[in-house]
Amino acid sequence: MHLQLWFLLLLTNIVLGDYWLKRESFIEMENSQMLGGDIVLTEKEKVVNAFLMEHKRQEYQNPRLFLPSMHFFDAQPLIEKSTVFEFIKLMPKGAALHGHTTALLSSDALYNFTYEDNLYACTVNNRLKLKFMQNSEDKHCQWRLLKDLRKNNSSYDEWVRSQMTLVTDNPKKKYPNIDTVWEELENIFVTVGEMITYRPVMEKYFYQALRELHEDNVMYLEFRGQLRGIYELNGYTYKPTEVAKILKTITEQFKRDYPDFIDCRFIFAPNRNVSEETVAEYVKLVNALEVQCPDFLVGFDLVGQEDKGKPLSQFIAQFQNVSSTINFIFHAGETNWYGTNVDLNLLDAILLGTKRIGHGYGIIKHPLLLELAKQKEIAIEVCPISNQVLMLVEDLRNHPAAYLIASGYPIVVSYDGPSFWGSKGLSYDFYMLFVGVANKNSNLKLLKKLAKNSLTYSALPETEKQLGITKWEKQWDAFIDTMYNKISKRGF
Amino acid sequence: MHLQLWFLLLLTNIVLGDYWLKRESFIEMENSQMLGGDIVLTEKEKVVNAFLMEHKRQEYQNPRLFLPSMHFFDAQPLIEKSTVFEFIKLMPKGAALHGHTTALLSSDALYNFTYEDNLYACTVNNRLKLKFMQNSEDKHCQWRLLKDLRKNNSSYDEWVRSQMTLVTDNPKKKYPNIDTVWEELENIFVTVGEMITYRPVMEKYFYQALRELHEDNVMYLEFRGQLRGIYELNGYTYKPTEVAKILKTITEQFKRDYPDFIDCRFIFAPNRNVSEETVAEYVKLVNALEVQCPDFLVGFDLVGQEDKGKPLSQFIAQFQNVSSTINFIFHAGETNWYGTNVDLNLLDAILLGTKRIGHGYGIIKHPLLLELAKQKEIAIEVCPISNQVLMLVEDLRNHPAAYLIASGYPIVVSYDGPSFWGSKGLSYDFYMLFVGVANKNSNLKLLKKLAKNSLTYSALPETEKQLGITKWEKQWDAFIDTMYNKISKRGF
Known part of the structure; x- marks a missing residue:
């Protein structure tokens, strides 16, 4: 500099x-x-890049149909027609480092679970609740088999689907402000919470979530969750360590089925809107999880709408008791506020030694923090579609990650909660960032850097990380070869 | 650092x-x-600041009614009830450095000119045109006296008013995208262009524009215009140098009437969407203006929607011929695009040695340019309401000037075209920036710095600038005394 x-x-x-x-x-x-500016493209990569950029330029042809300026709900079908998007889908993207258990899956796959046996439905205050039961004996609600309710009633089915997604024709009308969209997000969890925590469904859900990532050419997942409330029809509820072991078993099964996929790790991330006593309990739990599942648990975080939740600063004393071998990987600065307890979460996250920052949307307003975070190589997990749908920014050209990319700050791209907004895998977010947030001239170097960053800044132990990077490099070279051959034959 | x-x-x-x-x-x-962080408040200023901050905090009480998040058209009546706004109005704000001749005045004052004698109206493609004439003999249009058309016809009057402003009940509906709002802005000029260029009206208009600034406790104006098309009823059209002299005369008259007001200077700023030959003509004209009105002309610029206009890079050869004693004070980066000819105007403006940057909205995406501009002390003219109304940003908390303020970058606040959006003077823009763009804890130090910056970064010759600053300091001290006394008596 x-x-x-x-x-x-x-x-x-x-x-x-x-x-x-x-x-x-x-x-x-x-x-x-710029981020990726240090990468030197090979001759083959240069050919592939020329192809990519030829198509990227087309995205800017009609400024009134510039997809990252539109709401994702409107843009999605058009993105799916884009050659840049198709390219990104095929590209080995490395790791998904920011996703929540409650929303890892695509909407369609989530909806498919409503066809499982023993799924009961009841409606409370116009809100659908779903739960697996042996019978409808729970007297708190008028439970009926969903199978019976939906019989010959397609409008009911449509309503069921609408209860499981934020997607709507007119998002600005339905969500007049940030609180309404967060409330609806929490409502969705009321609907699906007990559907996806039924152990057999949870197993399929998780396997399918990995499969969707694999299909999207993602090889590693680090996800946030609570491991809570997983149940059997007979009423048994699993302990978090038991859930961790179930998830670990599925991961191992998945790795056997898909050897390209390298692994999956867990960030224990309960709700932030709790008392200091509860956080102390969280800390005990995360320490126990690390002891019992050292090859599964990698981090600790608190989640939930930052604007309305407790700030990190409230729990500094409790955080001191987190085992020093567990990473803090905090959500921080997922807000438009500036100079409040909320954006100061960024300061606390960094002072506490966070390994990465979830969202970090507001860090641009704290240049000294940004400088400090860059010195300490704290990657920022950027989730552009989430930030748009959850109403931090409308036109993604205003997303502050543009500055981060421009200044070579280490970011990674992630998907946060694809179920909520109907995306799938990382490709939609990569597209939005690459086309709408980054420089028009940002090219394959940026994409390569973003993919590699996602492994470099993962919480994998060093040896496994290096193995993962080597595996990704092979995938990358194979991808470049394939693309190069397709382009040479004009077959793409 | x-x-x-x-x-x-x-x-x-x-x-x-x-x-x-x-x-x-x-x-x-x-x-x-932060900007203003170097200022040490006096004991009296500390008291005034405590009062200011007590009221500033109230602006954040209801996050759903946070005015800088709302569209200015909705927020304006609420802003007018704010104590912070009232405080800002009373505060000596220094200079207005970014305003256009076609829109310097408040909407009401502009509308009042429709009651002048000899004003004719005609309608072409549903667009009102206004012009002063001796009679309706112009056969290009069916001109009728506006006085006759509006007689006993209040809905016609309402329509006349609506043709002179961007203000509307539902801006998102009326202006679906940035081009539609710019088109409407150009339409307004079709309506009012020949009303405000009639010499007697132009004189009153300009005097009134200075008076509105003075009433808003602004003491100096640097404005952009073309000095074109000023006419008499008999058909005579003034040459630019003649217009400059008329404006200079009015300025001198105004300074005599209001000795607090220090001066007014001109930036020759014709349309950017022209040929190289035309820019060569502009250059000749600006050089001539400087020779003939050295105490009036201070700068050269090109204006009009940057996204659709020619980039500065097209006219580098022509710019070389601008007299070295004339400042470039370029509009640049008034755009959401990144990596295009449009945002590269920022690079050209800086390489050409611009004294300030008009808007510079996109500079955040160019960190090296930002660093260079900071080294060269190139102030950025931030016009928050303009940027919102002209659809660069919706929620002003996303305005990139937050970063500029946070990193101590020298910005000034200005009003761009208050006629278009119904504001008046600088106070509305100061309010939006102070409450919505800056840190919640930014205080009187920031306001003082912004006011002083507006003189420091003006194009006034050094001696006059120092006199101006001394005068402003006196105004500031008097303001603090008044506020201090009011607060001590709890009389504010």
Whole structure:
């Protein structure tokens, strides 16, 4: 940076006349500073990149149909027609580092579980609740078999589907402000919470979530959850450590079925809107989980709407008791507020030594924090579609990650809760970031860097991380070969 | 900065335990880096500041009624009830450095000119055109006296008013995208263009524009315009140098009438959407203006929607011929695009040696440029309401000036075109920036710095600038005294 700055000053002090030379040098310098600017493309990659950029330019042809400016609900069908999107789908994207157990799956796959046997439904305050039971003996609600309710009633089925997603024709009308969209998100959990925590469904759900990532060319998942409330029809409820073991078993099964997939790790992430006593309990639990499942648990976090939840600063004393071998991987700064307890979560996360920052949307307003975080190589998990749907930003060209990318800050792209907004895997978020947040001229170098970052900044132990990176590099080279051959034959 | 960074690293390496000390130090460091962080408040200012901040905090009480998150058209009546706004109105704000001749005045004052004698109206494609004439002999249009058309026809009058403003009940519906709002802005000019260029009206208009600034406790104006098409009823059209002299005469008259007002200077700013030949003509004209009106003309700029206009890079050769004593004060980066010819206007503006940057909305996406501009002390003219109404950003909490303020970048606040959106003077924009863009804890230091910056970064010659600053300091001290006395008596 110092050398660059010196160069800059030199540039602007020399005589006029060589204006275009100065201009070119500056643009080159800017490009080299960007995230991925240090990557040198191979000859094959250059060919693939030329193809990619030819298609990327087309995304800007009609400024009134620029997809990252539109709401994702409107843009999604159009994104699916994009060659850039198709390219991104095929690309080995490394790891998904920010996703929640309650919403890892695509909407369609989630909905399919409503056809499982023994699923009962009841309606409380116009809200559908779903639960697996042996019979309808629970007197708290008028439970009926969903199978019976939906028989010959397609409008009921449509309503069931609508209860499981934020997707709607007119999001601005349905969600006039950020609180309404968060409330609806919590309502969805009321509907599906007990459907997806039924142990046999949970197993299928988790396996399918891994499969969707694998199909999207993602090889590793680090997900946040609570491991709570997993039940059997007979009423048995599993302990968190038991749930961890079930998930671990499924992961191992999945790795055998799909050897390309390297692994899956867990961040214990209960709700932030609790008392200090409850956080102390969380801490005991996460320490116990680490002892019992050391190859599964990698981190600790608190989740829920930051604007309305407790700030990290309230639990500093409790956090001191988290085992030093467990990473803090905190959500922080998922807010538009500035100078409040909410965006100061960023400061606490960093002072507490967080390994990464979930969202970090507001960090741009804290340049010193940003500098500190960059020195400490704290990656930021950017989830563009989530930020748009949850109403932090409307036009994704205003997303602050543009600054992060421009200044070479280590970010990773993730999906947060695809079930909620009807996306699937990481490709939609990659598309939005690559086309709408990054520079129009950002190219394959950025995509490669983002994919590699997702492994570099994962919480995998060092040896496994290196193995993972080596595996990803092979996938990447194979992808480039395939693309190169397709392009050479004009077959893409 | 180096010292700070060293301090930061030191802070984060020391042992835990003194967590709260570290946290406090960090927040202090952040505050000191912010714009205005170097200002030391006097004892009286501290009292006034405490009062201001007590009321500022109230602005955040109801997050669903946070005015800078709302569209200005909805927020305006609520802003007018705010004590913070009332405070800002009374505060000596220094200079308005970014405003266009076509829209300097409040909507009401503009509308009042429709009651002048000899004003004719005609309607072409549902668009009202207004023009002063001796009679209706112009056969290109069916001109009728506006006085006759509006007689006993209040709905016609309402329509006339609606043709002169962007203000509407449902802006999102009326302006589905940025181009539609710019088109309407250009339509307004079709309506009012020949009303405000009639010499007697132009004189009153300009005097009134200065009066509105003076009433808003602004003491200096630097405005952009073309000096074109000023006419008499007899058909005579004034040359630009003649218009400059008329405006200069009015300025001198105004300074005599209001000795608090220090001066007014002009930035020649014709439309950017022209050929290279036309820009060469502009350059000749601006050079001539400087020779003939050296105490009036201070700068050169090109204006119009950047997204659709020609980039600065197209006219580099022509710009070389601008007299070296004329400042470039370019509009640049008034866009959401990134990596296009449009946002690269920022690079060209800076390489060309611009004194300030108009809007600079996109500069956040160019960190190296930002660093360079900061080194060269190029102030950015931030016009928050304009950026919202012209659809660069919806919720002003996402305005990139938050970063500029946080990093101590020299910005000034301005109003761009108050006629278009129904504001008046600088206070509305100051309010939006102070409450919605800046840190919740940003206080009187920021306001004082913004006011002083507006003189420091003006294009006034050095001696006059120093006189102006001295005058402003007196106004400021008087304001603090008044506020202090009011607060002491609980009379505000």
